[in-house]
Amino acid sequence: MKSDNQHINDTLLTKFLLGETNKKEQKLIIDWLDEKEENHKHLDQLETVWLESGKLKPRPIPVNTKLAWSILSKRMDVHDSGLSPSIRKHSRFKIIIYTSIAASILALIGIFNWYNDESVQNEKFLLANNTSETLQELLPDGSKLYLNRSSKITYETTIDNQRIVNLEGEAFFKVKRDTLRPFIVNAGIGGVKVLGTSFQVKRKNNGDIAVDVNSGKVELFRPNKAKTDTLHLILVKDEGGLISNEKDTIISVSSNSSAFFWVDKRLSFINKPLKEVFKVLEDCYDIEIISDIPEINKMYYTSSFIDNDAEEVIRVISNTYKLSYQKEDNIFTIFSPSNQ
């Protein structure tokens, strides 16, 4: 559009429409409007656009359709290729109730350090779990943290508004959504970037980083050794990823049904070979299971447990298959009675 007054452009007019101009600018615009009828029309058009856009109902929200499609189409691919025939039944809002953990918190002796720098921006937070239980804590931004035993984190907010966590060991995060402040977990060779979701990160002794996603989506990243490039992998709910130290790569792996056991004390088996069920129990409860069941390869188990101890679970399983068990310290021996 042409005008004798070079200063008048859509930016200034927009500013004017939104009541952001100062007196001097207002005068400039008023003079400009008086110059020509066309100028008036131009402003009217902008105003119409502004007013009409305000009538939209429901009001738009800033979604990224492209990204959303890439996530959905990935899910569709996985489904179509038959890897995941089941429909995800659980909404991510089924928020797990953490009871026993909360009660034990008082008894914990975590090293717990809070200090504020002069600026509120730069809050620092350090938490180490030297107890034998899971430590539950809120981070300064309101995100929830479950810290596994022998694990340690630091948290800080950087000047450019990123929430940075450095992790040693294993932690589960329920991140408070804040699209303007990315939440980044560094775990040695790589890390995870999220906006708001829940997931866990385990930094293994060999340097590998294992990530399991409980809800929402996260992005794994890993700068290559030469630091010239960074690998990325997006994971969604119920997916897992492994950043391999040795292979210089990020691998997508299927999430283990008991991956979150240490957080929520919940086990869920769906048609899982009994042999594998035992393996999961061994990992979760730190026990050993010796089984002597001839038919074990034909047995598939479906059930879920919340907050049961090892013996309760084994008793239930044994009853299901009419098996017997013996317990000695941390060793369970399971057998078919007929076999004895």
Place this chain on the structure above:
Amino acid sequence: MLLLTSLTLTTEQTIHTDCISREDFESLFNDHYSRLCAYAYNFLKEQEASEEIVQEAFFKLWIKRKDIVIESSMESYLYRAVRNASLNLIKHINIREKYKEYNQEEIEYDEQIDRDPLNASELELKIRASIDLLPEQRKKIFILSRYEQLKYREIAEHLGISVKTVENQMGKALKFLREELADYLPLIVLFFNHFFNGE
């Protein structure tokens, strides 16, 4: 076969979704994603939840496409699915108690008027599509200004950018919308029609 019916439409027309191609499905997604998210957001007041519900609805439509027959249109199927999922979520999740309280009135109000989101005018669709075309940052700024009614200064603080940047981005956003909607403006502002043919 599962039969899904739409309350709003009484036509006998049915759509067999099993023949929908991946490409058609993608354009269905592109056309409706942001609007469906906004629709869910209306109930849930949480963007992440809204997006998740919408993605879930699309995902279910895709995996069940061979088993369902949709009366009316796929759009109205999607809107109903998103609406039901949103309302279910609010009803069943006690944890979201505060949202429930917060939204209760609004939901009742919305249910009363229950304006069919499919009945949006062509202009509305065009405005929405144009907003979707804005680059991400500009779109965010525009939405904060237009729909959150934030001042330039507040937006700048919120996004950690300068007021000058907000000013420029807003100018560009409105300029873009004006150009995109140029064909529609004469209809709204009939009066000015002839002035802008040459521009």
